[in-house]
Amino acid sequence: MSEGAMSADRVTRVDSAAAQAGAPLVEMRDIRIAFGGVHAVEDVTVDLYAGEVVGLVGGNGAGKSTLMRALSGAHPPDSGEILVDGQVVPITNPRDAKALGIETIYQTLALADNIDAAGNMFLGRELRTRIGALDDDAMESATRKVIGRLNPRFKAFKRSVMSLSGGQRQSVAIARAVHFNARILIMDEPTAALGPAETVQVRNLIKQLKSEGIGIFLISHDIHDVFDLSDRISVMLHGKLVGTVRKADVTTDEVLAMIIMGKLPSEVSEKDLAELHR
Amino acid sequence: MTEATGTVPESTREQAPRSLRGLLQALNLDTRLLGMVGALAVIWIGFQILSGLTGPKHDIFSGTFLTPVNLYNLAQQSVSVGIMATGMVLIIVSRNIDLSIGSILGLTGYTMAMVQVIWIPKSLGLGFDQPYTWIIALAIGIALGAAIGAFQGFLIAYGKVPAFIVTLGGLLVWRGLVFEEQQGQTISPLDKTFQLLGGSPTASLGDVASWILGVLACAGIVYTLIATRRKRRKYGFPVRPTWALAVLVALGCLAILGFVWIMNSYAWPPGLATQYAHDHGITQPPGGLQIATGIAYPVIILIGVTLVMTYITTRRRFGRYVFAIGGNPDAAELGGINVRRTIMLTFVLIGVLAAISGAVQSARLQAAVTSLGTQAELDVIAAAVIGGTSFSGGIGTIPGAVLGAVVMQSLRSGMLLLRVDSPIQDIVVGVVLVSAIAFDTYVRGRSAR
Numbered sequence: 034m035s036e037g038a039m040s041a042d043r044v045t046r047v048d049s050a051a052a053q054a055g056a057p058l059v060e061m062r063d064i065r066i067a068f069g070g071v072h073a074v075e076d077v078t079v080d081l082y083a084g085e086v087v088g089l090v091g092g093n094g095a096g097k098s099t100l101m102r103a104l105s106g107a108h109p110p111d112s113g114e115i116l117v118d119g120q121v122v123p124i125t126n127p128r129d130a131k132a133l134g135i136e137t138i139y140q141t142l143a144l145a146d147n148i149d150a151a152g153n154m155f156l157g158r159e160l161r162t163r164i165g166a167l168d169d170d171a172m173e174s175a176t177r178k179v180i181g182r183l184n185p186r187f188k189a190f191k192r193s194v195m196s197l198s199g200g201q202r203q204s205v206a207i208a209r210a211v212h213f214n215a216r217i218l219i220m221d222e223p224t225a226a227l228g229p230a231e232t233v234q235v236r237n238l239i240k241q242l243k244s245e246g247i248g249i250f251l252i253s254h255d256i257h258d259v260f261d262l263s264d265r266i267s268v269m270l271h272g273k274l275v276g277t278v279r280k281a282d283v284t285t286d287e288v289l290a291m292i293i294m295g296k297l298p299s300e301v302s303e304k305d306l307a308e309l310h311r
Numbered sequence: 312m313t314e315a316t317g318t319v320p321e322s323t324r325e326q327a328p329r330s331l332r333g334l335l336q337a338l339n340l341d342t343r344l345l346g347m348v349g350a351l352a353v354i355w356i357g358f359q360i361l362s363g364l365t366g367p368k369h370d371i372f373s374g375t376f377l378t379p380v381n382l383y384n385l386a387q388q389s390v391s392v393g394i395m396a397t398g399m400v401l402i403i404v405s406r407n408i409d410l411s412i413g414s415i416l417g418l419t420g421y422t423m424a425m426v427q428v429i430w431i432p433k434s435l436g437l438g439f440d441q442p443y444t445w446i447i448a449l450a451i452g453i454a455l456g457a458a459i460g461a462f463q464g465f466l467i468a469y470g471k472v473p474a475f476i477v478t479l480g481g482l483l484v485w486r487g488l489v490f491e492e493q494q495g496q497t498i499s500p501l502d503k504t505f506q507l508l509g510g511s512p513t514a515s516l517g518d519v520a521s522w523i524l525g526v527l528a529c530a531g532i533v534y535t536l537i538a539t540r541r542k543r544r545k546y547g548f549p550v551r552p553t554w555a556l557a558v559l560v561a562l563g564c565l566a567i568l569g570f571v572w573i574m575n576s577y578a579w580p581p582g583l584a585t586q587y588a589h590d591h592g593i594t595q596p597p598g599g600l601q602i603a604t605g606i607a608y609p610v611i612i613l614i615g616v617t618l619v620m621t622y623i624t625t626r627r628r629f630g631r632y633v634f635a636i637g638g639n640p641d642a643a644e645l646g647g648i649n650v651r652r653t654i655m656l657t658f659v660l661i662g663v664l665a666a667i668s669g670a671v672q673s674a675r676l677q678a679a680v681t682s683l684g685t686q687a688e689l690d691v692i693a694a695a696v697i698g699g700t701s702f703s704g705g706i707g708t709i710p711g712a713v714l715g716a717v718v719m720q721s722l723r724s725g726m727l728l729l730r731v732d733s734p735i736q737d738i739v740v741g742v743v744l745v746s747a748i749a750f751d752t753y754v755r756g757r758s759a760r
Contacts, residue, residue: 127644
């Protein structure tokens, strides 16, 4: 009874949001993912509009990455539905997600260490010659262009990515995600392995992609990163969604209260804020 | 690692080399492969000297290892292990293992013999030595190898049963089926055309065709290198300096033509030549009829398999995926690769290769025996690993594995020449295998730092 009322309430809310700004690019509704008996993600609903950055924050084990793995096809949800452009889409593996224009930069980068930059950038989507052989030169050429723009100092195009630095490896992972005309980009801790200069580059890239109308889910531990770059912020705690807020409406303290205490800004008392700063 | 991948830093473009390392970098050759060629040279020269010292003349110049007849036999004996080693590379690169190939070789070889000795001539009553017999037998053998590989590969890739266990079971099951098929009898004589697959002086190309093949191969090298270079130029990528290109072409052609020359230097054994002269009404010149043998048919099969497998491995998506899976299975999956289908296909491929080896081995024996291919899996795995295939996955080359097979066979053949007892041979091969890998691991660990 109460469950029915809750989901009805949620649908109304989503509908009213959609009515305000057209259909969202992505909606994930009532997503549930369990590992064994543990609910990693429980009834989470988030959405993302074109040209928008939604920051996904929460402590370790809050379920942010798991939720995004459902969208990228790496781990299909146990229940719930995913809508792209208002249509329910089946995403059962990474190929499905890529076909829908969903690209992901994983926290682990997901690079094949024994293969070079071009091989990784085109992994699963290799360019081929007329007889179906790998067109390594065409792939290297495209890779040189894309990575050259992201990271002009990158030169090691013929080496396996194993021997590259953290920043260079990150460049390869980002190049892979942006080269294929992504409409939806998932970035899981994109600056974690980077130095200050490279971090600035990634931030500028995010702003540029956003201006091109790409929707971005940004997972980050760094509350300042999220505050600088996001339009809205969704906070997760223990696998559940605490809430989604517009960045313009909240302070960092209020978001911290959501992350740590699981309390919405309206529920936070002076005493709670004092507790945060203690 | 940097050394191993043989990259050309852009700074070395069009400069004269200042050191051996600079020379190797400019040539852009696989230094590991070069190291193996060096090791092979040491083994060959070692056996040449030892066979001279232990021979009747007791000096270092009368060795019998580096003689056309011995090298001809060495090439032929390397074929069976070499063919399967090319498939084992892909299996090990994708972090699996196949222990069943010796038994698959046995079962497919035995079945092909049954087809040509019993089923076609007797069961169907069509008689022996029909023109189509050999190809039907071969097709059935290859189909059987592919089916067995697909079955095992399915259990491994889709059933998630460890490859070690599935193929260990296969090792027992397929060998058991060999005995069940015909109560362990030896099946012979094989079809006359089929026997050509095994190679012998009469089942070789002869000198003219061998030279033509050699020249074509040289033309192939020149064409490939120049086409690659032109394409890289078009994209404005760094290329090898011109002199390095010329050196590469010269080395490649020298190796090929040298090989042809040695194979052609082996003349038919006198008995066979006399028989041939008699059959064709030729009067023998004094000193006997000299007929150049040329490259044996099975050696051509091995060369063909090596080329095809190298192409599949380096130029096709399938090969790229196998290496990506070996390098990082999760990344391969997240990249949208169908990991399970790819893994299954590697086992289909090695099943087919085991069947081809089964054809070569039974044709060479001119019969199928129940022990056909016993313990072949050990030699094949050793060849792949000596050839630079890494058990941690993601690293290995097809030419390396074939060279590994030649190294293994050289050790065995050389020790046979020195009349070393079979148990001692096993001990030496075992020690060499472990030392080679230990040395390689040590070198790799240092260059990774």
